[in-house]
Amino acid sequence: MKNRWTLYDPRLAWMLIAPVLLLLIFFLVLPIAVMAVYTFFTFVTAGVETSALTAANWHEFLTDSYYHGFLLKTLRVGAMTALLCGVLGYFPAYFIWATSFKHKWLLLLLLIVPFWISFTIRTFSWINILGEQGVINVALIKMGIISEPLPMLYTEGAVIMGLLHFLLPYMILNVYVSLESIDRTLISAARSMGCTSAQAFREVTLPLSLPGLAAGLLLCFVLAAGSYVTPQLLGSGRDALFGNLIYDTIMSELNWPMGATLSIVLFVVLGFFAAIYTRYMGMSQIVKGLGG
Amino acid sequence: MKLTTTKRLERLHDRYANGDLSRRTFLSLTAAAAASAGLSMPWMSRALAAVEQVRFDGWGGTVQDAIDKYAFQPYTAKTKIKVVQGTFGDENEIITKIKTAKPGDFQIVHSSGVNYYIKYINAGMNSEINEANIPNMANVLQPMIEPFRKLTPKLSAVPYDYGTTGIAYNTKVISPEEAKEKGAGLLLDKKYAGKVGGYADMTTRVWYAALATGQDPNNIKDIDTIWVKVRETRDLAKKFWSSGAELMDLLSKGEIVVTDAWSGRVAALQDQGHPIGYLDPAGSYAWMEDMLILKGSPMAECEELINFMLDPATSIAVAEGQSYPPSLDPTKVKLTEKIEKLPAFDKTGSMKALTFADPVYWATNEDAWTKQWDRIAKGA
Numbered sequence: 220m221k222n223r224w225t226l227y228d229p230r231l232a233w234m235l236i237a238p239v240l241l242l243l244i245f246f247l248v249l250p251i252a253v254m255a256v257y258t259f260f261t262f263v264t265a266g267v268e269t270s271a272l273t274a275a276n277w278h279e280f281l282t283d284s285y286y287h288g289f290l291l292k293t294l295r296v297g298a299m300t301a302l303l304c305g306v307l308g309y310f311p312a313y314f315i316w317a318t319s320f321k322h323k324w325l326l327l328l329l330l331i332v333p334f335w336i337s338f339t340i341r342t343f344s345w346i347n348i349l350g351e352q353g354v355i356n357v358a359l360i361k362m363g364i365i366s367e368p369l370p371m372l373y374t375e376g377a378v379i380m381g382l383l384h385f386l387l388p389y390m391i392l393n394v395y396v397s398l399e400s401i402d403r404t405l406i407s408a409a410r411s412m413g414c415t416s417a418q419a420f421r422e423v424t425l426p427l428s429l430p431g432l433a434a435g436l437l438l439c440f441v442l443a444a445g446s447y448v449t450p451q452l453l454g455s456g457r458d459a460l461f462g463n464l465i466y467d468t469i470m471s472e473l474n475w476p477m478g479a480t481l482s483i484v485l486f487v488v489l490g491f492f493a494a495i496y497t498r499y500m501g502m503s504q505i506v507k508g509l510g511g
Numbered sequence: 512m513k514l515t516t517t518k519r520l521e522r523l524h525d526r527y528a529n530g531d532l533s534r535r536t537f538l539s540l541t542a543a544a545a546a547s548a549g550l551s552m553p554w555m556s557r558a559l560a561a562v563e564q565v566r567f568d569g570w571g572g573t574v575q576d577a578i579d580k581y582a583f584q585p586y587t588a589k590t591k592i593k594v595v596q597g598t599f600g601d602e603n604e605i606i607t608k609i610k611t612a613k614p615g616d617f618q619i620v621h622s623s624g625v626n627y628y629i630k631y632i633n634a635g636m637n638s639e640i641n642e643a644n645i646p647n648m649a650n651v652l653q654p655m656i657e658p659f660r661k662l663t664p665k666l667s668a669v670p671y672d673y674g675t676t677g678i679a680y681n682t683k684v685i686s687p688e689e690a691k692e693k694g695a696g697l698l699l700d701k702k703y704a705g706k707v708g709g710y711a712d713m714t715t716r717v718w719y720a721a722l723a724t725g726q727d728p729n730n731i732k733d734i735d736t737i738w739v740k741v742r743e744t745r746d747l748a749k750k751f752w753s754s755g756a757e758l759m760d761l762l763s764k765g766e767i768v769v770t771d772a773w774s775g776r777v778a779a780l781q782d783q784g785h786p787i788g789y790l791d792p793a794g795s796y797a798w799m800e801d802m803l804i805l806k807g808s809p810m811a812e813c814e815e816l817i818n819f820m821l822d823p824a825t826s827i828a829v830a831e832g833q834s835y836p837p838s839l840d841p842t843k844v845k846l847t848e849k850i851e852k853l854p855a856f857d858k859t860g861s862m863k864a865l866t867f868a869d870p871v872y873w874a875t876n877e878d879a880w881t882k883q884w885d886r887i888a889k890g891a
Contacts, residue, residue, distance in 0.1 A: 264878055266606055266634040285891055352764045370705060372766070373750050455750055456711070457890035467885045470603050472878070473630070 297444030308390030397431020571598030577832025614807025708770030
């Protein structure tokens with residue numbers, strides 16, 4: 220009887236998590252470790268490197284302000300995008316939560332519908348909206364409001380617009396899940412004690428939904444700062460982000476050791492922000508948000 | 512047509528008869544073939560079955576459509592060997608993929624001439640072609656083969672087509688007279704600020720900056736002034752395109768009115784009725800493309816496919832479809848009127864009218880210049 224496993228037996232727990240653990244080790248930890256080793260390899264010429272260990276790549280990253288500038292710019296664009304997502308995403312989430320519409324699932328479905336279309340195609344669609352021959356410019360010219368097309372495409376604004384389009388559903392879902400977990404009797408209690416609707420929102424709903432908002436902010440920030448496709452398609456060269464820098468170093472310069480170094484840098488920086496959040500906010504909010 | 516064991520042995524014998532193989536090697540290979548035939552198990556025949564497909568990676572778009580329609584489909588119909596196709600927008604992209612794959616995963620690449628040929632050699636990705644298996648190479652322009660042979664006496668690639676990167680302009684905005692007068696200077700004309708495009712490629716950017724500064728692109732003396740000009744074009748540019756499809760999209764939608772452009776893609780736009788003009792300014796960047804066989808590929812099948820592609824009827828049909836002149840020597844093969852009218856076509860077969868990049872010179876500077884260009888493109 221001693222050998223029989225109990226429900227909370229640690230051995231059973233290890234066996235249950237073993238497959239996921241192995242997957243994580245082989246497909247996440249090990250590749251990152253290989254990449255970390257690669258950062259010390261020596262670049263010979265395009266497409267050729269040797270395993271002779273060197274700190275040259277790290278030295279170049281640490282001493283070259285070009286990389287630092289891009290890193291700061293990437294963090295700035297990521298932060299701007301996350302903040303805009305927060306501002307623009309909170310209200311739809313609040314509306315979905317507060318509505319008495321009996322088919323609320325339909326509203327949530329509308330949020331998920333964009334994910335049925337390829338992300339690249341969704342991004343490309345902005346070219347037909349913001350371009351010189353795009354819907355906005357053509358409409359404004361035909362209405363006589365402008366005589367020359369507005370330069371909207373291939374700008375930082377276009378990149379942020381594309382990122383917003385991509386990330387807004389994540390923010391709305393996060394905030395919505397947070398709102399859903401609020402006990403509505405608290406709001407009724409606040410109203411019964413003399414709060415106006417606005418005061419009840421400010422004193423009860425908003426503070427209790429902040430964890431969801433913060434989770435959305437972090438998620439949007441990390442995804443925006445790590446993005447590559449959106450700046451590539453909607454931005455000019457100047458609007459490139461750190462991800463584009465990594466892409467060009469690996470794919471254009473064929474310099475894998477330096478590309479690996481930059482990848483590890485981005486991984487560490489974004490990991491740092493995620494760690495800070497976990498320390499102060501807890502990852503459970505993100506998990507809840509992603510789970511719907 | 513599948514290559515049978517008999518045919519392979521016949522080829523082996525031919526190579527021996529032609530002096531390509533020593534007697535000892537020939538006898539060793541024949542003995543090995545005999546031993547393997549005698550000792551083989553039933554499952555081995557399936558494992559060693561004739562190749563049923565060949566992998567090809569090219570530039571996509573109208574170019575690959577033409578190759579598929581006029582070369583691959585007839586080849587498959589004739590031999591039952593399927594050509595599995597992939598595409599890339601930038602050749603470095605496919606080199607990266609090849610690097611991460613095992614030999615044989617990628618087999619034939621529609622490569623951008625000797626500049627890239629060096630990269631494959633440096634990375635040890637190149638194979639050795641048996642030219643005896645590609646008899647149609649006899650019709651290929653020798654001036655196109657020579658630069659490859661200078662790098663590797665045993666070729667890994669066969670030249671297939673060529674073209675130029677000249678200046679394309681919207682004829683509704685820029686007249687042919689103005690284009691002719693300004694030439695490459697159009698890319699630096701402030702009048703078209705925000706409506707200029709260009710290929711997001713170091714060689715093209717440096718080449719046109721060299722022309723703008725009056726330097727020989729194959730012997731640049733003052734690289735600093737080149738970077739100044741590259742920055743000037745960048746500041747005037749709306750977008751540097753990175754694929755033929757993107758180039759066509761930008762020009763046809765009027766997002767840009769002048770750009771350096773691939774001659775064949777411009778010809779395709781003109782065929783579609785877009786108001787796009789094209790000119791090759793003096794010293795315009797000429798390039799050639801080749802069919803490169805990678806290490807680990809089924810050589811006999813790949814050679815057979817390339818031989819089929821070089822058949823005059825096939826090659827001419829592909830050239831007309833993709834709007835790039837073929838590598839066939841016009842003094843040996845009668846080409847069509849349509850091909851003779853294509854931009855960059857050299858009727859003499861000497862290729863002296865075209866300025867190609869010196870592969871060794873450019874390879875020497877490639878790493879440093881690519882890094883600098885990548886930075887300038889991002890605003891540095």
